[in-house]
Amino acid sequence: xxLSGAVKTWLLWLALSAAFFPIICFISYVGLMxxxxxxxxxxxSPAPPQFPILVITSHYVASKELLTPLEVLKCTLSSGDDxxxxxxxxxxxxxxxxxxxxxxxPPGAVEELNRQLRKxxxxxxxxxxxxxxxxxxxxxxxxxxDASIYDDLTNESWYEASAREFNPKFQRKVSxxxxxxxxAFLVPVPAGLLSAAAxxxxxxxxxxxxxxARPPAHETQVPQI
Numbered sequence: 391x392x393l394s395g396a397v398k399t400w401l402l403w404l405a406l407s408a409a410f411f412p413i414i415c416f417i418s419y420v421g422l423m424x425x426x427x428x429x430x431x432x433x434x435s436p437a438p439p440q441f442p443i444l445v446i447t448s449h450y451v452a453s454k455e456l457l458t459p460l461e462v463l464k465c466t467l468s469s470g471d472d473x474x475x476x477x478x479x480x481x482x483x484x485x486x487x488x489x490x491x492x493x494x495x496p497p498g499a500v501e502e503l504n505r506q507l508r509k510x511x512x513x514x515x516x517x518x519x520x521x522x523x524x525x526x527x528x529x530x531x532x533x534x535x536d537a538s539i540y541d542d543l544t545n546e547s548w549y550e551a552s553a554r555e556f557n558p559k560f561q562r563k564v565s566x567x568x569x570x571x572x573x574a575f576l577v578p579v580p581a582g583l584l585s586a587a588a589x590x591x592x593x594x595x596x597x598x599x600x601x602x603a604r605p606p607a608h609e610t611q612v613p614q615i
Contacts, residue, residue, distance in 0.1 A: 399593055399597065402589075402593055402596075403586075403589045403590060403593045404589075406585075406588070406589035406592055406593065407582075407585045407586050407588075407589040408585075410584075410585035410588050410589060411581060411582060411585040414581040414584050414585050414588075415577050415578060415581045418577045418580070418581050429562065429564075430546070430548070430560040430561060430562040431560065431561055431562070432559070432560055433558045433559065433560060433561050434558065435557060435558055436478070436558075437478040437547075437549075437556075437558035437561075438478060438558075438561060438563075439477065439478055439479035440477055440478070440479070440545060440561075440563060441477065441478040441547050441549075441558055441561055442475050442476070442477055442478075442535055442537035442545055442546075442547050443475070443476055443477075443478065443481060443493065443535070443547065443549065443551075443556055444473055444474070444475055444476075444493070444495065444503075444521060444533065444535050445473070445474050445475075445476050445481075445484065445485070445488070445491050445492075445493060446467075446471055446472070446473050446491065446492045446493070446494065446495065446496065447471065447472050447474065447488040447490055447491050447492075448470075448471055448472070448488070448490050449466060449470055449471060449472050450472060450488065463475040463507060463519055463537060463539070465503055465506040465507065466506075467496070467499055467502060467503070468502060469496065469499070471496070473495075473499070473503055475519070475535070475537045491554075492553045492554065493531075493551035493552065493553065493554065493555065493556045494531055494551055494552065494553050495521070495523045495531060495533065495551075497525070500521060500522070500523050503521050504520050504521060507519045507520060507521070508520075518536070518538050518539075519535075519536050519537055519538055519539065520536045521533065521534070521535050521536070522534040526550075529552070530550050530551060530552050531550070531551045531552075532548075532549075532550055533547075533548070533549055533550070533551055533556075534546065534547075534548050535547045535548075535549075543564075544562055544563065544564040545561075545562075545563050546561065546562040546563075547560070547561050548560040548561070
């Protein structure tokens with residue numbers, strides 16, 4: 391059975407839409423995941439409850455059973471002081487207990503901190519936490535603290551610190567699992583619409599080219615008497 395031109399056009403559009411859909415879904419999904427992993431939100435004082443801050447104190451001993459997962463990141467420096475990651479929601483109680491605290495990272499301690507952080511484990515998995523410190527001429531420090539314990543749960547903070555104060559700037563708090571689930575629900579509909587639109591555009595361009603390639607119809611010659 392010979393198919394009409396309209397049916398052929400419709401089948402071509404359907405085939406192109408089906409071919410484009412998985413490609414656009416994949417590109418959109420990857421793009422959303424990259425955007426989510428890189429996006430950070432500006433924050434102001436007071437910092438959000440889950441905002442992590444590194445606090446330097448004299449050495450202290452805490453019962454292992456009382457440690458929260460985040461406190462696994464507590465390190466003891468070669469100077470004898472402790473460096474503890476503390477969330478904003480726990481900061482007041484922590485500094486009340488450790489009155490000799492400072493938010494400034496000692497010069498030369500960054501490499502040691504990162505080396506110790508990489509040795510930590512949480513629930514038998516290596517943590518991916520790290521810290522980067524830039525000293526300023528006014529004595530303050532610009533700190534980027536990655537307090538992520540799991541590779542699928544990111545919690546990073548950017549802040550300016552002095553000895554007894556800090557000024558929050560940005561935070562990135564992302565759950566890779568949550569982002570994946572959200573992307574799985576958000577991507578298909580726009581990807582389907584975009585696939586259909588791209589296929590329709592190709593079919594339209596193809597139809598125009600075919601019409602332009604047709605030879606012009608000959609005018610009927612009227613015989614002269």
